[in-house]
Amino acid sequence: xxxxxxxxxxxxxxxxxxxxxxxxxxxxxxxxxxxxxxxxxxxxxxxxxxxxxxxxxxxxxxxxxxxxxxxxxxxxxxxxxxxxxxxxxxxxxxxxxxxxxxxxxxxxxxxxxxxxxxxxxxxxxxxxxxxxxxxxxxxxxxxxxxxxxxxxxxxxxxxxxxxxxxxxxxxxxxxxxxxxxxxxxxxxxxxxxxxxxxxxxxxxxxxxxxx
Numbered sequence: 001x002x003x004x005x006x007x008x009x010x011x012x013x014x015x016x017x018x019x020x021x022x023x024x025x026x027x028x029x030x031x032x033x034x035x036x037x038x039x040x041x042x043x044x045x046x047x048x049x050x051x052x053x054x055x056x057x058x059x060x061x062x063x064x065x066x067x068x069x070x071x072x073x074x075x076x077x078x079x080x081x082x083x084x085x086x087x088x089x090x091x092x093x094x095x096x097x098x099x100x101x102x103x104x105x106x107x108x109x110x111x112x113x114x115x116x117x118x119x120x121x122x123x124x125x126x127x128x129x130x131x132x133x134x135x136x137x138x139x140x141x142x143x144x145x146x147x148x149x150x151x152x153x154x155x156x157x158x159x160x161x162x163x164x165x166x167x168x169x170x171x172x173x174x175x176x177x178x179x180x181x182x183x184x185x186x187x188x189x190x191x192x193x194x195x196x197x198x199x200x201x202x203x204x205x206x207x208x209x210x211x
Contacts, residue, residue, distance in 0.1 A: 001206050002204065007058055007059070008061050017208070019051065019205070019206070020047070021046065021086060021205050022046050022098045022155065023064045023099045024200055026041030026042045026066075026082050027067035027068050027079025027080050027188045027200045028070060028197025029041075029078040029116075030072035030107065031076060031191035031195045031197075032106075032109055033072070035107075036110075036111055037113065037195075038070055038079070038105070039106075039113035039114045040115045040148060040151045041104045041116045041152050041190075041200045042104075042147050043153035044082055046142050048140045049087070049095055050138045051136055054133035057089075061086075062085060062088065063083075063203055063204060064098070065202050066200035066201045066202045067079050067082040069188055069196050071191075071196050076106035076107050079103030079188055081100050082200045082203065084099050084119075084203075089134055097122050099119035101187050102118075104187070107190075112190075118145045118146045119144035119185075120143060121142065122141065142157075152186055152189045152198070154186060188200045
C-alpha cells in the first residue's frame with residue numbers, strides 16, 4: 001500500500017498486477033458563529049485495473065491529499081477539495097485514478113452549509129501504451145459518496161464481482177483523523193455552530209499480484 005507519492009518498479013518475475021486507487025476526501029465546511037453548521041465533504045472515488053506488465057517497468061504513483069477543513073466563525077470558509085490518486089506509466093500516461101471528493105460548503109447566516117459531492121468516475125485507459133510494455137486488461141470505477149448534511153461521505157467499496165458498491169465501515173481501510181479510525185478517502189465532517197470542520201482523509205494506492 002502506498003500512502004505517499006513515489007515511483008514503483010515492477011519486481012522480477014511479475015507479469016500481471018492489480019492496482020487500486022482511492023482519491024482523497026473533501027474537507028468539511030466551517031460553521032456560522034451563532035446558528036448554522038457546515039456541510040460535510042464528499043469521499044473520493046475508487047478506480048481498479050488489471051494490467052499485463054513486464055519486470056523492470058516503472059510506474060508513477062500519485063497519492064491524493066485530503067482536503068483541508070473550513071474555518072468556522074462570523075465569516076466561515078468552506079472545506080477544500082481532496083486530491084486525485086493516480087497510477088501512470090512513467091511516460092506520464094494515465095492508467096487509472098481515484099478522483100477527489102469535493103469540500104463541504106460553509107454555513108451561511110441563514111442556512112446550513114451544503115454537503116460536498118463525491119469523486120467522479122473518470123475515464124479509464126484500456127489497451128496498450130505505445131511502446132511501453134504494459135497492457136490494461138480490465139478496469140472498473142465506483143463514484144465517491146457525497147456528504148450527508150454535516151456528515152462527511154463514506155468511502156465506497158466494491159461488492160463481490162464488482163456488481164455494485166457499498167460503504168466501508170470506519171476502520172476497515174485504516175487511516176486516522178483526530179484519533180478515530182476512518183477509511184482512506186473519507187470526507188471530513190462539517191463544523192458545528194461557530195466551529196471548524198474536519199479535514200478529509202488522504203487517499204491511497206494499492207498494488208498486488210500472485211492471486
